[in-house]
Amino acid sequence: xxxxxxxxxxxxxxxxxxxxxxxxxxxxxxxxINLFLVFSPLYIGLILLHQxxxxxxxxxxxxxxxxxxxxxxxxxxxxxxxxxxxxxxALREKDISYKxxxxxxxxxxxxxxxxxxxxxxxxxxxxxxxxxxxxxxTAGDSSDDLVIKGIxxxxxxKIKEFITTKINE
Amino acid sequence: xxxxxxxxxxxRQSPKGVLxxxxxxxxxxxxxxxxxxxxxxxxxxxxxxxxxNYIYLGLALxxxxxxARAYLIYKxxxxxxxxxxxxxxxxxxxxxxxSIPFHRIQNIxxxxxxxxxxxxxxxxxxxxAGSKDTEIAIKALPLLKAEALKELVSxxxxxxxxxxxxxxxxxxxxxxxxxxxxxxxxxxxxxNLVLFLAIVIGFFQQIEQIIDSLGRTEALDGLIVxxxxxxxxxxFFVLIVLIFLTIIALLSSFVKVFLVHFxxxxxxxxxxxxxxxxLFTKKSIVLKKQKIQNxxxxxxxxxxxxxxxxITFKQALSGKVNVKKDKLIRLVGCKIAQVxxxxxxxxxxxxxxxxxxxxxxxxxxxxxxxFTFLFTISIYLVxxxxxxxxxxxxxxxxxxxxxxxxxxxxxxxxxxxxxDGMLLVGSGxxxxxxxxxxxxxVQNIKMKQTLFQKRSNVADIIFQTxxxxxxxxxxxxxxxxxxxxxxxxxxxxxxxSWM
Numbered sequence: 183x184x185x186x187x188x189x190x191x192x193x194x195x196x197x198x199x200x201x202x203x204x205x206x207x208x209x210x211x212x213x214x215i216n217l218f219l220v221f222s223p224l225y226i227g228l229i230l231l232h233q234x235x236x237x238x239x240x241x242x243x244x245x246x247x248x249x250x251x252x253x254x255x256x257x258x259x260x261x262x263x264x265x266x267x268x269x270x271x272a273l274r275e276k277d278i279s280y281k282x283x284x285x286x287x288x289x290x291x292x293x294x295x296x297x298x299x300x301x302x303x304x305x306x307x308x309x310x311x312x313x314x315x316x317x318x319x320t321a322g323d324s325s326d327d328l329v330i331k332g333i334x335x336x337x338x339x340k341i342k343e344f345i346t347t348k349i350n351e
Numbered sequence: 352x353x354x355x356x357x358x359x360x361x362x363r364q365s366p367k368g369v370l371x372x373x374x375x376x377x378x379x380x381x382x383x384x385x386x387x388x389x390x391x392x393x394x395x396x397x398x399x400x401x402x403x404n405y406i407y408l409g410l411a412l413x414x415x416x417x418x419a420r421a422y423l424i425y426k427x428x429x430x431x432x433x434x435x436x437x438x439x440x441x442x443x444x445x446x447x448x449x450s451i452p453f454h455r456i457q458n459i460x461x462x463x464x465x466x467x468x469x470x471x472x473x474x475x476x477x478x479x480a481g482s483k484d485t486e487i488a489i490k491a492l493p494l495l496k497a498e499a500l501k502e503l504v505s506x507x508x509x510x511x512x513x514x515x516x517x518x519x520x521x522x523x524x525x526x527x528x529x530x531x532x533x534x535x536x537x538x539x540x541x542x543n544l545v546l547f548l549a550i551v552i553g554f555f556q557q558i559e560q561i562i563d564s565l566g567r568t569e570a571l572d573g574l575i576v577x578x579x580x581x582x583x584x585x586x587f588f589v590l591i592v593l594i595f596l597t598i599i600a601l602l603s604s605f606v607k608v609f610l611v612h613f614x615x616x617x618x619x620x621x622x623x624x625x626x627x628x629x630l631f632t633k634k635s636i637v638l639k640k641q642k643i644q645n646x647x648x649x650x651x652x653x654x655x656x657x658x659x660x661x662i663t664f665k666q667a668l669s670g671k672v673n674v675k676k677d678k679l680i681r682l683v684g685c686k687i688a689q690v691x692x693x694x695x696x697x698x699x700x701x702x703x704x705x706x707x708x709x710x711x712x713x714x715x716x717x718x719x720x721x722f723t724f725l726f727t728i729s730i731y732l733v734x735x736x737x738x739x740x741x742x743x744x745x746x747x748x749x750x751x752x753x754x755x756x757x758x759x760x761x762x763x764x765x766x767x768x769x770x771d772g773m774l775l776v777g778s779g780x781x782x783x784x785x786x787x788x789x790x791x792x793v794q795n796i797k798m799k800q801t802l803f804q805k806r807s808n809v810a811d812i813i814f815q816t817x818x819x820x821x822x823x824x825x826x827x828x829x830x831x832x833x834x835x836x837x838x839x840x841x842x843x844x845x846x847x848s849w850m
Contacts, residue, residue, distance in 0.1 A: 292795040
């Protein structure tokens with residue numbers, strides 16, 4: 183594409199050359215605990231249904247039902263384990279990037295000059311491990327902005343501080 | 352002119368505002384309780400005399416209460432200008448104090464509904480890009496005061512309004528009755544029909560619920576069954592319904608266009624557009640060029656035939672999810688020359704016109720094909736399983752060529768052009784949309800790549816702007832990286848403020 187000929191500036195930011203940092207390993211535990219908290223009530227519910235509600239006709243298929251349920255659970259865990267290592271972020275002089283996704287790879291970059299505000303929050307289970315998440319909001323439909331989950335609280339505050347000073351420059 | 356009004360102390364709106372607020376309150380009450388009122392009027396003869404008296408008394412009390420409320424709202428609504436801030440106090444029991452710095456104000460609009468037109472006051476609304484709570488509407492101001500306020504606010508913003516007398520006399524676009532007729536004839540009737548039907552269905556559901564509660568469902572059910580039988584035997588009936596729907600579609604287009612765009616005039620000023628339009632509710636919008644995030648020029652085959660298109664100006668939205676329709680400002684019935692003038696006044700498009708269109712990778716076409724065919728096949732499967740008639744599949748002979756045609760159209764209309772500072776994205780199915788964006792106004796940028804896309808070495812790019820997303824599908828990966836880097840470079844090195 184000849185259109186880009188005037189782009190040969192030395193300070194041109196190149197997304198391919200950034201070194202991304204992986205998020206804290208402890209966050210994997212947080213995700214898994216959260217997953218168990220969701221699945222175990224479902225499992226208990228299924229057992230209760232099996233014992234109390236289901237008729238004989240349904241109970242004939244009870245082994246496939248259980249195995250499908252377990253398979254879904256197993257698949258989710260497998261996917262989380264594989265995709266976890268893909269969650270990475272990078273902080274540069276003028277912007278912050280986050281990439282994630284195994285089947286759908288996604289990378290988002292927000293320049294500091296467009297940030298409206300920065301938020302850190304700690305969910306209960308994350309707090310046990312001293313982790314926090316960092317949300318960055320820009321103008322417009324902010325549902326799709328950048329969120330980095332699972333970095334240590336210290337680091338989150340540090341990044342927040344860094345960005346705040348950059349914005350006010 | 353601005354000296355004749357003192358905004359440094361708290362002042363109220365025009366006393367006529369009480370009336371405007373009062374009628375607005377009554378309207379709100381009626382809108383909430385119209386079904387109740389309807390039932391009341393219907394069965395009024397059955398109510399005993401004493402009962403009727405109570406009803407009258409209740410109504411009178413309600414009206415009095417609303418009047419008192421309107422007066423209190425008026426009394427407690429005060430505003431002033433201090434220190435480059437617009438300050439507003441309001442609230443009867445819950446007092447709110449709002450302060451908006453001038454540079455956050457996106458635009459100041461004048462509006463007049465019928466009542467406001469009769470008593471000769473203007474509604475002034477102050478829009479910001481912030482949260483919804485900071486949207487302010489002063490219900491009634493005399494024209495002179497409203498203009499003085501507008502002038503004061505817009506003067507104090509970073510750039511001065513250099514209004515040259517005489518330039519704003521000649522409008523850039525003026526749509527008369529005849530043009531408006533053309534515009535409404537070439538509207539997207541299908542869309543209007545769907546909109547209209549949605550409203551009608553919503554309305555009927557409300558009525559049905561009431562009838563349900565009155566225990567008259569059986570009669571209605573009988574009616575429906577009867578008409579279903581008629582429907583299955585009579586092809587003629589279907590034809591009539593079709594004609595009827597066409598007429599409704601045309602009519603709803605007419606009504607919509609005439610209500611909103613009646614007497615449309617647009618002026619081009621140094622740094623802003625001024626747009627006046629509306630039949631019952633006259634609206635005057637001042638659009639600062641700097642605040643416009645992107646524009647979309649759209650046309651459809653019918654409109655292209657008579658050489659008109661419409662322009663949608665998009666401004667920054669509030670951060671909340673519900674998209675306010677007000678922020679999309681539409682200029683209908685623009686001729687090609689007018690479109691060019693507007694484009695040239697907003698951006699530097701000369702370079703863009705020279706650039707060549709870049710169409711998405713062939714993967715894009717394959718993806719759409721795959722998705723639509725999966726979708727249609729599953730629909731056919733479901734239909735077949737429900738009706739168990741093989742005849743259903745005959746329709747496929749008609750449906751598949753149409754789908755093919757539409758996919759081809761869609762793929763052909765997808766393109767992008769990029770220059771140093773501008774981006775142009777083309778899209779559309781039957782309509783054609785051209786979206787112009789200044790690259791430095793991007794808020795953040797995202798790149799997505801599925802496993803399949805990785806195999807074809809393409810990626811999607813999503814530009815998030817303050818007024819929504821702009822999507823370029825299936826760009827070759829190398830180019831996508833270039834665009835990504837270029838956008839970041841532009842955003843990070845442009846000092847101009849994005850709004």
